[in-house]
Amino acid sequence: MSNSFSHRLTASPPHRLIVQLSAVARRLLPSGSSSSYDTVMDQDAEKRFFSEANAQNSTRETNAAARLLQWARDRKLGIWWGGEDGEDCFAPYLDRGGERYFLFTAWAGGRVEVDFQYMKGRPVFDSDGARRELMDRFNEIIGIEFPLDSLNRRPSVPLIILSSKTVMEQFLAVWEWYLARLAELA
Numbered sequence: 001m002s003n004s005f006s007h008r009l010t011a012s013p014p015h016r017l018i019v020q021l022s023a024v025a026r027r028l029l030p031s032g033s034s035s036s037y038d039t040v041m042d043q044d045a046e047k048r049f050f051s052e053a054n055a056q057n058s059t060r061e062t063n064a065a066a067r068l069l070q071w072a073r074d075r076k077l078g079i080w081w082g083g084e085d086g087e088d089c090f091a092p093y094l095d096r097g098g099e100r101y102f103l104f105t106a107w108a109g110g111r112v113e114v115d116f117q118y119m120k121g122r123p124v125f126d127s128d129g130a131r132r133e134l135m136d137r138f139n140e141i142i143g144i145e146f147p148l149d150s151l152n153r154r155p156s157v158p159l160i161i162l163s164s165k166t167v168m169e170q171f172l173a174v175w176e177w178y179l180a181r182l183a184e185l186a
Contacts, residue, residue: 045081049088052108060163065106068092068162071172075179077103091115096185097123103175105154112162113154114138120152124181134178141170 046069053062072079072092078100080091091105099122105113116135119125125134131151138144143161162168 042079042081045088046090049081049090049108052088053110056108057110057159058163061110061159064159064162064168065108065112067168068104068106068112068172071175072103083108094179094182096182099123101182103178106159107156110159111156112159113156114146114150115154116151117154123185125178134174137174137177138171141167141174143167144171 050062050066053065057065069079069090069092077092077094080093080100080102081088082091083089088108089105091102093100093102095101101122102115102118104115107113114135116125116131119131119134125131128151132148135146135150138157139146143164144157144167146155157171162171
């Protein structure tokens with residue numbers, strides 16, 4: 001085959017191809033389902049993420065990413081593992097009413113994207129006003145300044161900003177508020 005898709009598959013390192021195919025397969029599974037295969041893939045993806053994060057960032061930044069992951073796990077959120085352009089990531093989500101509500105995407109390169117783009121068109125945060133309220137809460141945190149046009153994008157925060165205990169607590173408090181608003185859907 002000589003099409004660009006097959007070229008990308010043969011040009012991809014085997015572990016990247018497995019992660020990409022696993023991510024596609026998991027997105028096709030019914031909400032809340034998993035398998036032992038997913039668990040093994042998740043463990044491999046997590047190891048790869050933190051290996052990459054350790055190589056590219058300070059210990060403080062990598063610890064901030066670990067704190068975000070632990071917070072998501074403590075709340076029993078799903079974790080989607082993936083990557084793009086050779087950089088691994090994880091994205092916590094909440095299953096609610098057959099929909100996945102993604103919160104943020106933590107990248108091994110040292111940033112966290114707030115997934116406003118994926119909130120659009122979903123109950124609770126589908127209006128610009130609701131996403132604006134969420135954005136305003138983030139903008140109250142020292143070191144975070146999302147511009148108004150962020151409401152339909154995925155603006156990022158450097159992990160080094162979140163390495164401050166106070167900033168991390170404030171950042172996670174905004175997500176607690178977000179999850180409480182989503183709980184109103186039940």
